[in-house]
Amino acid sequence: MFKKVLVAEDMDSINHAVSSVLxxxxxxxxxxxxxxDKAWLLAKKASLGDEPFELLICDLSFKExxxxxxxxxxxxxxTILKAEYPELKIIVNSIEDHPQTVKDLWASGNIDAYxxxxxxxxxxxxxxxxxxxxxxxxxxxxxxRILKQNNVLTLNDFEINIVKFLANGLTQDQIEQELKCKKxxxxxxxxxxxxxxxxxxxxxxxxxxxxxSIMKDLQLI
Numbered sequence: 339m340f341k342k343v344l345v346a347e348d349m350d351s352i353n354h355a356v357s358s359v360l361x362x363x364x365x366x367x368x369x370x371x372x373x374x375d376k377a378w379l380l381a382k383k384a385s386l387g388d389e390p391f392e393l394l395i396c397d398l399s400f401k402e403x404x405x406x407x408x409x410x411x412x413x414x415x416x417t418i419l420k421a422e423y424p425e426l427k428i429i430v431n432s433i434e435d436h437p438q439t440v441k442d443l444w445a446s447g448n449i450d451a452y453x454x455x456x457x458x459x460x461x462x463x464x465x466x467x468x469x470x471x472x473x474x475x476x477x478x479x480x481x482x483r484i485l486k487q488n489n490v491l492t493l494n495d496f497e498i499n500i501v502k503f504l505a506n507g508l509t510q511d512q513i514e515q516e517l518k519c520k521k522x523x524x525x526x527x528x529x530x531x532x533x534x535x536x537x538x539x540x541x542x543x544x545x546x547x548x549x550x551s552i553m554k555d556l557q558l559i
Contacts (some may be wrong), residue, residue, distance in 0.1 A: 339471045342367045342384070342429070344391040346415060347431070348400045352455070356431070359464050374400060374409035381419055381426075391426060393470065394419060395463070396431040397479060398439070413443065420448040427470050429453060431463055437484050438493065438558060444485065449478040493558060495522055497537065500530055502559050505550045510534075525531040 340430050343365055347353050353370050360368050369384075369391070371377035377396075384390050396540050398412035417429055429442060429451040451466040453459060453476070466476040477485065493501075499522055503513040510530050517525035524530075534546060543549035553559045 339363060340365055340390065340392045340467065342391050343369070343393045343395065344377060344380060344384075345370045345376060346394065346396040346412060348397065348502065350374045352397070352400075352431075355460055358415070359467070362521065363464065363467060372400075373405060374412065374415040375405075375407050376413055378409055378418060390423060393429065393467070395425045395429045395431050398430060398434045412440075416443075416448050417446070422535065427548055429463070429466050430451050431455060431459070434500065435480060437485065437487070438498070440481055440484050447506055452481045454478040473486065496524065496529075497533060498559060500533060501537065501550060501553055502548055504534075505559060507552070 339425040343360060345353060345356055345360075347356065347370065353372075357368060357370075369380055371380055371420050377394075381391055381394075388432070389515060394416070396416055398414045400407075400412065402410075405468065412430070412432070412438045416430070419426055419525060431453045435454055440452060443452065450470050453466050457480075458478070462476075462478045469476040496517070498511055498515065499520070503516055508516065510527055510553045513530055514525055514527045517523075517530075534549070537543070538546070538549050539552075541549055541552045543552050550559075
């Protein structure tokens with residue numbers, strides 16, 4: 339069983355609930371962070387002290403406040419910590435069950451379990467920790483069903499970003515510049531125009547605004 343666990347979660351009620359699960363499992367040391375930057379600093383400090391965390395339980399969304407945070411999401415935190423500490427086991431504990439998010443996280447190779455915050459969430463979190471301690475992976479049943487759906491449409495970073503930029507009112511020239519800044523390829527205006535045309539045809543959209551509307555309804559962006 340894990341001896342040292344880091345919990346990245348900004349809601350007090352969830353932190354208390356997660357603490358009770360970890361206490362039931364007799365985990366010796368549990369540290370909480372309500373901000374991603376703090377979670378990263380705690381992980382860094384633990385590693386420098388030769389007492390690294392063995393498990394991270396991480397939410398995906400964190401509410402913004404007056405603090406200026408460099409790491410703004412759980413997904414970004416997971417990517418950073420997994421790159422720095424490859425042996426760290428990671429459980430996503432989130433209400434987010436968007437197929438694109440779930441598939442992207444598993445495809446990244448950065449997580450070992452995905453637990454949904456629902457009525458069975460704490461029970462499933464406990465099971466996830468037990469499975470990971472044995473060297474296995476784990477998904478909540480609802481997440482497992484999403485992953486087994488062959489007909490779930492997912493998009494790549496290029497497709498997601500150009501439609502998101504459209505939804506935010508950017509012109510194609512502005513989208514080109516944003517893609518270049520984010521180092522997302524392809525980024526040329528011709529590639530953007532071609533991909534938008536393909537997406538309009540795929541989703542039977544008459545115009546770009548119509549495409550944005552359809553993709554929002556399908557929760558693809």
